[in-house]
Each structure stands twice: as C-alpha cells, then as structure tokens.
Amino acid sequence: MIRQSRFRVFASLLALALVAPACSSDDDSSSSTAPPATNTGESPATSAGEPPATNAGASGGTLVFGASNDPRILDPALASDGESLRVATQIFEGLVTTKAGSTEIEPALATSWSANDEGTEWTFTVRTGVKFHDGTDFDAAAVCFNFDRWYNFTGPLQLNSGAYYWRVIFGGFAQNEPDSDAPETSLYKSCDAPSADTAVISLTAPSAAFLSGLVLPPFAIASPTALQDYEADKASVDGDGNPVPEGTFGTEHPIGTGPFKFEEWVPNDHLTIVRNDDYYGTPAILDSVIFRPITDNAARLQALQTGEIDGYDLVDPQDLETISSDSNLQLVERPSFNVGYVGFNQAIAPLDNLDVRKAIALGLNRQAVIDNVYSDSGQVPLEFMPPAVVGWTDEVTRYDYDLDAAKAALAASGLPLPVKIDFYYPSNVARPYMPDPQRIAEAFASDLDAVGFDVTLISQPWTPDYLDTTLSGNASVYLLGQTGDFGDPETFVGTFFRTNSPQWGFDDPELRQSLEDALRITDLDERAAAYVEINKTIMDILPGVPFAHSTSNLAFKSTVSGYVASPVTTESFATVSMSG
Amino acid sequence: MLRFALKRLLLAVPVLIGVSLLVFAWTRALPGGPAQALLGERATPAAVAAVERNYGLDRPILVQYGKYMSRVATGDLGRSITSRRAITTELKDRFPATVELALSAMFFAVAAGIPLGVVAAKHARKAIDHISLVGSLLGISMPVFFLALILKWAFAVKLGWLPSIGRLDVKLKLDRHTNFLVLDAIIGRNGTALVDALKHLVLPAVALGTIPLAIIARITRTAVLEVMTEDFVRTARAKGMSQRIVNRRHVLPNALLPVTTVIGLQTGLLLSGAILTETVFAWGGMGTWIFDAVAKRDYAVLQGGILFIVIVFVIVNLLVDIGYALIDPRIRLR
Numbered sequence: 049m050i051r052q053s054r055f056r057v058f059a060s061l062l063a064l065a066l067v068a069p070a071c072s073s074d075d076d077s078s079s080s081t082a083p084p085a086t087n088t089g090e091s092p093a094t095s096a097g098e099p100p101a102t103n104a105g106a107s108g109g110t111l112v113f114g115a116s117n118d119p120r121i122l123d124p125a126l127a128s129d130g131e132s133l134r135v136a137t138q139i140f141e142g143l144v145t146t147k148a149g150s151t152e153i154e155p156a157l158a159t160s161w162s163a164n165d166e167g168t169e170w171t172f173t174v175r176t177g178v179k180f181h182d183g184t185d186f187d188a189a190a191v192c193f194n195f196d197r198w199y200n201f202t203g204p205l206q207l208n209s210g211a212y213y214w215r216v217i218f219g220g221f222a223q224n225e226p227d228s229d230a231p232e233t234s235l236y237k238s239c240d241a242p243s244a245d246t247a248v249i250s251l252t253a254p255s256a257a258f259l260s261g262l263v264l265p266p267f268a269i270a271s272p273t274a275l276q277d278y279e280a281d282k283a284s285v286d287g288d289g290n291p292v293p294e295g296t297f298g299t300e301h302p303i304g305t306g307p308f309k310f311e312e313w314v315p316n317d318h319l320t321i322v323r324n325d326d327y328y329g330t331p332a333i334l335d336s337v338i339f340r341p342i343t344d345n346a347a348r349l350q351a352l353q354t355g356e357i358d359g360y361d362l363v364d365p366q367d368l369e370t371i372s373s374d375s376n377l378q379l380v381e382r383p384s385f386n387v388g389y390v391g392f393n394q395a396i397a398p399l400d401n402l403d404v405r406k407a408i409a410l411g412l413n414r415q416a417v418i419d420n421v422y423s424d425s426g427q428v429p430l431e432f433m434p435p436a437v438v439g440w441t442d443e444v445t446r447y448d449y450d451l452d453a454a455k456a457a458l459a460a461s462g463l464p465l466p467v468k469i470d471f472y473y474p475s476n477v478a479r480p481y482m483p484d485p486q487r488i489a490e491a492f493a494s495d496l497d498a499v500g501f502d503v504t505l506i507s508q509p510w511t512p513d514y515l516d517t518t519l520s521g522n523a524s525v526y527l528l529g530q531t532g533d534f535g536d537p538e539t540f541v542g543t544f545f546r547t548n549s550p551q552w553g554f555d556d557p558e559l560r561q562s563l564e565d566a567l568r569i570t571d572l573d574e575r576a577a578a579y580v581e582i583n584k585t586i587m588d589i590l591p592g593v594p595f596a597h598s599t600s601n602l603a604f605k606s607t608v609s610g611y612v613a614s615p616v617t618t619e620s621f622a623t624v625s626m627s628g
Numbered sequence: 629m630l631r632f633a634l635k636r637l638l639l640a641v642p643v644l645i646g647v648s649l650l651v652f653a654w655t656r657a658l659p660g661g662p663a664q665a666l667l668g669e670r671a672t673p674a675a676v677a678a679v680e681r682n683y684g685l686d687r688p689i690l691v692q693y694g695k696y697m698s699r700v701a702t703g704d705l706g707r708s709i710t711s712r713r714a715i716t717t718e719l720k721d722r723f724p725a726t727v728e729l730a731l732s733a734m735f736f737a738v739a740a741g742i743p744l745g746v747v748a749a750k751h752a753r754k755a756i757d758h759i760s761l762v763g764s765l766l767g768i769s770m771p772v773f774f775l776a777l778i779l780k781w782a783f784a785v786k787l788g789w790l791p792s793i794g795r796l797d798v799k800l801k802l803d804r805h806t807n808f809l810v811l812d813a814i815i816g817r818n819g820t821a822l823v824d825a826l827k828h829l830v831l832p833a834v835a836l837g838t839i840p841l842a843i844i845a846r847i848t849r850t851a852v853l854e855v856m857t858e859d860f861v862r863t864a865r866a867k868g869m870s871q872r873i874v875n876r877r878h879v880l881p882n883a884l885l886p887v888t889t890v891i892g893l894q895t896g897l898l899l900s901g902a903i904l905t906e907t908v909f910a911w912g913g914m915g916t917w918i919f920d921a922v923a924k925r926d927y928a929v930l931q932g933g934i935l936f937i938v939i940v941f942v943i944v945n946l947l948v949d950i951g952y953a954l955i956d957p958r959i960r961l962r
Contacts, residue, residue: 112798120711229677315713316721316912318798338798342910343920346777351793351910354784476923509923 109626110336111608114348114360118315118341123280123298124265125198126205128212130617133265134361135339138321138621139181140268140304143172143191143247144259148612148620149383151436151535153259157186157269157305158247167254167568168237172247178328180271181309188241193272195239195249197281204283206230216533217261254568260536263618274303307332307622316341332622333610345478352377352603358626359604359611365423365483371603378606381425384434384597385615387540388481388529390492391592395553396524398469403461405590408469408525409447411454411499414595417491421484422598429594431583433540436615437532438572439579444587454499466502472518472526477510480600481529488595489527521550529596535616537579538567541586552591559585633946640942647938648700648931652693655927696931705932710924715932718917723936724807725795726913729906730898732829733837738891741841745848745887746880752853760845767842773904776835780908783831790831793910797824832909836902840894847890851883858882885956892948896941 117131124136143158158172178186198214200222205211207229214221219231235258237250251258261267275281279295297303302310307329308321322336340357342348348360349367353374363371363379371377390412392399399405414428431444458467473489474482482488486507493503506523508514518526528551532539538546546563548555559582566578602613610623680686699706705715748760784792795809796802802821804812810829813822855861856879864874899914906915914933921929 110799118711314804315711315718316725317795320798340794340798340910341912342793343916344907344910347780347793347908347910350780350785354788354792356791356793356797 108333108335110338111334111359111621111624111626112338112340112357113621114342114351114357115339116341116348116360116362117343119313119319119339121298122302122310122313123270124268124302125194125214125270125280126210126298127266131339131341134617134619135319135321136265136268136302136304137306137618138308138337139302139306139310140265140270141306142262142265142268143174144262146263146535146614146616146618148623149614151260151385151615153263153535157191161259168251170249170251170258172249174245174247175328176245178305179326180274180305181303181324182271182274184271184273186269186271186305187244188247189244190272191247191269192239192241193275194269195236197275198267199234199236201281205281210283211266213261213264213266213533217257217264217267257534257536257538257542257567260534263616264534265618268304268306270297271303274301277301307620308337311336330622333625334621337621337624349603352605355605358608359602361600361602362480363601363603364478365421365425367603368423368425368601376606378604378608380602380604380611380613382600382602382613382617383436383615384427384599385436385617386479386481386529386531386598387429387432387434387594388479388488388527388596388598389429389432389592389594391518391523391526391528391551392590393521393524393526393551393553394591395521395550398461398463398467399524399553401461401463402590403457404463404467406447407454407458407461407499408496408501409454409590409593410450410457411495411501412492412593412595413449413495414593415449417488418596420491421487422596425601426596426598429597431587432544432592432594433537433583434532434597434615437535437537437540438576439537439541439566439583441580441583443580444584447587447590447593451498458500465500466497467500468502468504469496470504470506470524471496472506472508472514472523474510474514474527475507477514479529480531480598481596482527483598485527492595519549519551521553523551526551532616537582541579541582542567545586545591554589554591556589559589633950636942636946636949640939643942644935644938645697648697648935649693651931651934652689652696655925655930656689656692700935705935706928708921708929709926710920710929715928718929719932719936721807722913722917725911726899726902726906726915728795728808728810729829729832729836729902729911729913730895732833733898733902734840734891734895736833736837737840737844737894740837741844742848742887744841744845746852748845748849749852749856752849757849760849764842764846767838770838771904772835772839772902773908775838776832776905776908779831779835791824791828792831795825795828795911796821800824832905832911835909836898836905840891840898843890843894844887848883848887851886852879855879855882881955885952888951888955889948892944892951896944899937899940899944 115131115134117129119127119132119135120129121127121132122135122139124133124140127133127136141156143156144153144161145156146152147154157178158174161170161172163170172188172191174188174191175186180186180190198211199218201211201214202221202223203225206215206221206225211221215230218235220234221230222234224230224232233252235251235253235255237252239250240248242248270280275297278297278301280297282295299313305328307324307327309324311320311322313319317340319339320336321339323332323334325331342351342357342360345362345364345367348357349364349370351357352360353376368379371379390408392405392408394400418426418428430442430446431440433440458465461467471489471493473485475486477485489505489507493505496503508517517523518528530540530543536542542563545552545556545559546567548560562578562582562585566575566582569575569578602611604611605626607626607628608624609627610625611619611621612623613619677686685692696706703716705719707714708718711718744760748757751757780792783790791797800821802809802812802818803816805815806812809825810822813819813825861874861878864878865871869877902913903915903919905911906913907919914937917929918933920926921933
C-alpha cells in the first residue's frame with residue numbers, strides 16, 4: 049500500500065513536470081521580452097571612427113553595458129584591470145583628463161597648471177565649489193590627502209597587484225616594504241595646499257610622463273572623508289600573505305566627484321551607477337548605467353541582438369560584419385593605441401644576425417595579415433608605437449614587403465638554406481593587437497618558408513605559459529604586443545627598451561640611456577625630437593617587426609548615441625543618450 | 629539509517645583529505661603560477677618573485693599544504709587571488725546559481741526522460757522505439773555548447789521569446805536572501821521577478837538537461853524491458869491482474885532502481901558546474917568560476933572550489949543510497 053501511494057505521488061509529479069514546461073513556453077510566446085532582431089542587410093552601418101551624434105537622443109533611461117568581466121575593486125588607486133577602471137572613470141575624476149577621443153590633455157578638477165623651469169614643482173589651480181558624492185567639499189587639501197595616501201601605502205597595497213599605476217608613474221613609496229619589490233626611488237616628493245584652490249606637487253626629478261600619467265583613473269581624487277570612514281587602506285595579510293582588503297570603500301562606498309554615483313554592486317551579476325544630479329559640469333543624460341559581466345564574446349553579441357544589453361566593448365573582428373549589416377546595431381571604432389609585433393630574441397641564434405632579422409622583416413606580408421585577420425580595422429606600423437603618440441615618425445628605416453630583397457638579405461647572412469627558426473605564438477587569447485594569433489603565425493610562417501626559412505610553429509597557452517616563455521627569453525621568434533596606458537611614448541618604447549628585458553636578448557646601454565634621458569625632458573618639442581631619434585635607432589637595430597596597430601570596436605544599439613571612444617579608453621558615459 | 633548516514637559521513641573525511649592533497653599537488657604541478665598570471669604582460673622575474681613571496685608561494689609545498697589545511701579546518705577557505713573575494717563568499721553567491729540550474733535541468737531530464745523510456749519500452753523494436761533511440765543518441769552526442777548556441781539563436785535572437793543571458797533582468801529589483809532567485813522571488817512575493825527568473829532558467833536548463841534526459845530515457849527503457857520479463861510479472865499477469873496495474877505496481881517501481889542511480893550520479897555531475905553552458909549563458913555559477921581559475925592559476929579558488937564540490941558529491945551519493953532504501957524495501961542500510 050505504502051509503495052503504491054508513493055508511486056502515485058511520483059507519477060503525479062511527473063505529470064506536473066511534463067505540463068509545466070509547455071505552460072511556460074506558452075507564456076513566453078505571448079510576452080514581449082524583446083523584439084526579434086531582424087536583419088534587413090540593407091541599412092548602412094554607422095561609419096567606423098565617427099562618433100555618433102552627441103546628445104541627440106532623449107534624456108534619461110538606463111543603459112545596460114556588457115562588460116567582459118566583473119570589476120576587481122572600485123578604489124581606482126588599487127585598480128589596474130580594464131573593467132574596474134571603466135567603472136571608476138564614471139565615478140571619479142582626476143586633476144587632468146584627456147580630450148574626448150584623443151590623447152590631448154585637458155583640465156578636469158584642476159582648471160590650470162604650470163611647472164617651474166626644472167620641471168620638479170607643479171602648481172595646480174583646482175576648482176572650487178565642487179562636492180564629493182558624500183556631500184563633503186573638494187579642495188586642494190583633498191588633492192594632497194590623496195597623493196599622500198598613495199605615497200604612504202604600506203604592506204600588500206604596495207604590490208603590483210595593488211597600487212600598480214603608482215609604481216609605473218611614481219616608482220616607490222615613502223617606506224618601501226622589504227617584500228614589495230617597488231622601485232627604490234620615488235618621483236613623488238610632497239604635496240602642499242597653500243590655499244583651498246592651489247595644490248603644489250613637488251617631484252624629486254623632472255618627468256614629462258608625470259602630467260600624461262595623471263590622466264589615468266588611478267590618480268583620481270577620492271573623498272578623504274569616505275576613504276577614512278570606509279577604511280580604504282585597511283588591508284590585513286592572511287595566513288598566506290595575501291592582501292585582504294577589509295574596508296568597504298573599494299566595494300560598497302567608492303566616492304568621487306564624477307558625473308555618476310555608485311549605487312550597488314552584486315558581484316557576478318551587475319553593478320549600477322546613477323546620475324550625479326549635483327555635478328558641477330554638464331550633467332549626465334542617462335539616469336543610470338548598469339554594467340553586466342558576460343565573459344563569452346558570442347554571448348555578448350547575442351545579448352545585444354536580443355536587446356538584453358545596449359552595448360559592449362571588445363567586439364570580435366569576426367562579428368564586425370554581422371553588426372554592421374544589422375540596422376538595429378552600430379559600431380563605434382576606437383583609434384589605435386597598441387602595437388602587435390614579431391619579437392626577436394638576439395640571444396638565440398640565428399637572430400643575432402642582423403641580415404636574418406632583415407630577411408624576416410622584409411619577408412613578412414604584413415598588409416595581407418591586416419586585410420585577412422583584422423577585418424580592415426588595422427594598419428601596418430612603421431615602428432613600435434602608434435601614430436597618435438608624440439615622437440612618432442615616418443623617417444625610420446622601412447621594411448616593406450619585398451620577397452626578393454628578403455631572399456637577398458638571407459643570402460647575405462651566409463647561412464646554409466633553409467635556415468631553421470622556431471616561431472612561437474599563444475593560444476587561448478585574443479588581444480586587440482593580436483585577434484587570432486594562430487592565423488597570424490600561420491600566415492607569417494608560410495611567408496617565411498617562401499623566403500628560405502624552415503619554420504617550426506610552437507603554440508602555448510597565453511597565460512602563464514606563453515608569457516613566461518617569451519618574457520623570460522626562451523622564445524626566439526614570437527608574437528607579442530602592447531596596449532598603451534597613457535598618451536606618452538614611454539608607455540611603448542620606454543616599456544620595451546628602457547630596461548634590459550630578457551625577451552629581446554640584447555643590451556644596448558646607449559639606447560637605454562637615451563630613453564632614460566628622454567623621459568626627463570619637459571619641453572614637448574624637444575622631447576618629440578628625442579623620441580624620433582630613438583625610434584630611428586630602434587628600427588635600425590631591428591629588435592622585432594611591428595606588424596599591426598589595430599583599432600578596436602564597441603557595439604551599440606542604433607538607438608544609443610554620444611559615446612566617444614578614446615585611444616586611451618578614458619571613456620565617459622556622461623554624454624551618452626538613448627532614444628526610442 | 630541514521631547510523632548508516634553517520635558512518636558514510638565519517639568515511640568521507642579520509643576521502644576529502646585525499647582529494648585536498650591531490651588538488652593541492654595538481655594545482656602546484658600546473659606550469660606557470662598565479663604570480664605570472666596575475667602580472668600578465670607586465671611580469672618581470674623580480675615582480676613574480678615578489679608576488680610569490682607575498683602569497684607564500686615560495687615556501688616548501690608541504691608547509692603551504694599544512695597551513696592551508698589548518699585554515700580549512702576552521703572553515704576559512706582563503707581568498708581568490710584574482711577577484712580578492714573570500715572563497716566562502718563566492719560559494720554563497722555561485723553555488724545556489726549552479727544548484728538552481730542543475731535542479732531545473734534534472735527536473736526537465738526526469739520529467740521527459742522517464743516517460744520517453746517507458747513509451748520506448750512498451751513499443752520495443754517498433755518505429756517509436758527506433759525514433760527514440762536515434763533521438764537519444766543525438767542528445768548524448770551533441771556538444772552541449774552547440775545545442776546551447778542553437779537554442780539561444782532560435783528562441784532568444786530570432787523569436788525573442790526567452791532571454792539569452794544571466795539569471796534575472798538586471799533592471800528588476802530583487803532582495804537576494806538565499807541567492808536561489810526563484811526562491812527569493814517567492815519569499816519576496818515578487819511575481820514579476822519569479823516569472824523572469826523562470827524564463828531565464830528555460831534555455832540553460834534544456835541545454836544542460838539534454839544529455840541526462842537521453843541517458844535516463846535509455847536506462848529506463850532497458851530497465852523496464854528487463855523487469856517485464858521477470859517471473860513475478862508473469863505471475864502477476866497469470867493471477868489475472870490487468871497489464872496497466874502490473875505495470876504500475878510491479879514494473880515501474882522495480883525499473884526505477886537503476887534510474888535512481890543514474891539520476892543521482894548525473895545530479896552530482898551537474899552540481900559540479902556546467903562549464904560551457906554556464907559560460908554561454910553568462911550564468912554566474914561554479915562552472916565558469918573554476919574554469920577561469922584554471923586559466924588564471926587561482927590556487928585558492930581551485931582548492932576551495934574543488935573541495936566543496938567533492939563534499940557535495942559525497943552528500944549526493946549518500947542521498948542516492950538513502951533513496952535506494954526508500955524505493956526498495958529489500959535494501960537495508962547498515
């Protein structure tokens with residue numbers, strides 16, 4: 049009897065189960081979650097590179113943006129990943145910023161600035177009457193509070209996984225922890241606020257990278273009250289020595305002066321910011337922006353097509369066609385701020401031979417790769433930095449594709465043919481400057497085979513294996529690249545060649561010194577001239593062949609307008625609006 | 629029964645210690661390390677060494693293991709090296725998401741699989757049986773992510789009936805007490821959120837449930853066919869019982885035994901997270917988390933996450949065994 053009744057319950061559950069899905073799909077068909085995305089294929093897409101018309105749409109509304117990941121931390125001083133900085137850019141502001149869509153420096157919280165002749169003392173006139181989101185006043189003292197905070201970071205906050213950008217621009221800290229491995233000296237000396245609207249920042253040495261560095265979101269000014277109340281610097285160290293942020297500033301109370309205020313963050317689900325109605329400048333148009341982490345690229349595109357999100361970054365080149373042929377969608381192209389290169393390790397034969405390097409440089413059909421792999425959203429570089437950066441020149445030695453010249457160079461090397469080389473490329477990765485490493489490597493390998501090389505392709509997972517192999521100097525010929533951090537040549541040629549990195553396998557003290565010197569020139573013209581010479585030297589040494597400056601793309605619904613893409617990705621949602 | 633459960637739980641302790649050792653050794657054997665992954669393109673050997681020092685990764689592996697286990701014993705699973713969030717917090721967020729998806733997928737698989745199996749058995753070696761066989765083979769062999777993409781393309785992109793990503797419309801407000809969103813919506817008496825959460829479940833559950841569905845259908849068919857030839861069934865028929873009553877009272881309950889095992893095992897599998905399905909549907913569960921952790925060499929997540937999954941597996945298996953006893957009175961648990 050008992051068995052029978054148990055079976056009845058089970059059977060009725062089964063019956064219910066069978067009916068339930070049918071019901072729910074009926075419900076769904078009658079609902080209007082999202083209109084089907086029809087693809088007419090007729091309407092022309094917004095032309096790439098042209099920002100959509102500004103502020104044309106209706107005001108208000110909520111924009112849902114598909115992020116590639118969750119942010120790590122909303123305290124900009126401790127952030128270095130793109131998604132954290134994307135959100136921080138909306139909530140916080142620094143002393144200076146870049147003009148929308150370019151690398152040109154513009155006032156933000158500082159209205160003007162000047163440097164002494166030595167370039168070691170910078171006087172900023174800051175805005176008055178500006179309030180932080182918590183209602184406290186912004187003034188010069190708040191600026192100094194922030195600079196002193198960064199300079200006095202202790203413990204795990206000093207790590208590269210903490211104040212990464214401070215280390216990049218300013219070097220060391222007031223008191224370096226023995227384990228932090230931070231640079232010994234610091235560019236930062238002190239900050240004084242003689243009056244409410246004047247902040248004087250003193251440096252230990254002149255640095256032209258200082259001002260271009262200050263446009264970075266990690267140097268945004270946060271509310272001193274909030275930093276203290278929410279214990280932004282409270283980080284203990286757990287049993288394994290891991291930094292453990294204990295305050296809530298970076299997770300629940302990020303408070304700046306920007307056009308948007310933080311509202312809520314449900315990790316792995318969404319993060320919401322809302323318009324700051326008390327903003328001193330032109331207020332944002334949107335009521336709110338919701339960032340939604342979607343790691344899968346195809347899933348982001350589909351979510352845009354279904355209308356679940358209104359836009360996303362890092363469009364796959366293979367999806368460009370789909371988006372541009374859909375009248376409901378549009379692309380916004382971001383100017384190039386990166387370089388992809390074929391690196392040579394001169395410590396490994398035969399790359400020590402300049403003729404071999406020339407043969408490779410001349411033998412790579414880079415334009416064909418740009419055409420085929422980059423879907424036309426890229427250009428062949430002349431040197432290791434994109435044209436947007438000061439010091440770029442077209443007077444470097446050029447290595448245009450020339451099969452005969454490549455064969456001649458290889459013959460001149462005196463090595464018996466075919467010359468064996470190992471060509472490394474990464475798997476499981478797509479970078480803007482390297483959207484499909486395998487296809488690039490295969491195309492280059494067949495180019496080089498035609499020159500007279502015997503190429504062995506070797507592939508490794510991007511991180512950590514591939515980076516480990518290449519950066520530690522164990523790969524002879526390899527694909528790699530760099531996206532710039534801020535509008536300065538230091539972020540490209542300085543990063544590559546100012547220190548003696550094992551990936552290149554050569555040491556040229558003269559080149560290193562000239563990069564060291566150029567870093568300290570404050571006169572802009574003089575500085576540009578120095579980098580022009582450096583770029584010429586580098587392309588004569590030929591430590592590698594830059595093969596692509598790619599442009600990246602964002603995709604939006606066609607009802608979204610006002611998003612201006614920046615080469616340095618300091619992109620504000622304040623000018624964005626939605627219609628319809 | 630209680631003694632049995634306790635005994636099995638105690639037996640789980642050495643299993644867990646063994647697994648923790650294996651996972652620990654395995655994560656350390658992966659090439660590269662978290663420092664390299666964390667620093668990425670910016671890694672210099674000196675920076676890598678500094679990070680390793682800071683995370684205690686430069687100490688002997690046995691020392692690292694000892695420290696780890698002593699903290700685990702106090703319920704502290706450490707922090708993710710990449711997201712900086714506590715593993716226990718992440719588990720609280722993610723495990724309910726995975727459970728919700730797994731149970732929905734299983735619900736779909738059982739609800740459709742058992743009737744399909746029974747029908748196929750009743751019509752064994754006839755057209756309907758062959759069709760069901762081909763369907764099952766397709767279900768088993770089609771890659772889940774491919775099916776997921778097709779389902780999304782058809783029902784979300786083209787028809788616009790169902791959402792394609794996530795667990796809830798981000799514009800909907802819902803207090804998350806349990807992080808089982810369906811449950812939270814019911815607790816909060818939020819009808820809109822409930823409907824929305826259920827809609828979000830449909831596509832991933834169907835995609836994920838297809839393989840278990842096919843397996844359950846085949847096992848049910850075989851089991852039913854086998855039981856139908858047993859002596860007691862013939863006896864029952866000979867006693868004059870109608871075929872329907874024989875089926876209901878004797879065939880199905882006996883045939884359900886192997887099916888229960890399969891359901892249990894499959895549930896365990898689903899609970900460990902469906903990597904591809906979760907990624908394709910941007911479902912913030914265990915699968916994507918652990919998958920990411922492998923790529924980023926996030927030791928803390930791998931150790932904590934896998935240990936947790938093993939615990940879940942042990943518990944699910946225990947429940948399956950108890951389930952046996954409930955269905956089959958011949959089984960006595962000791």
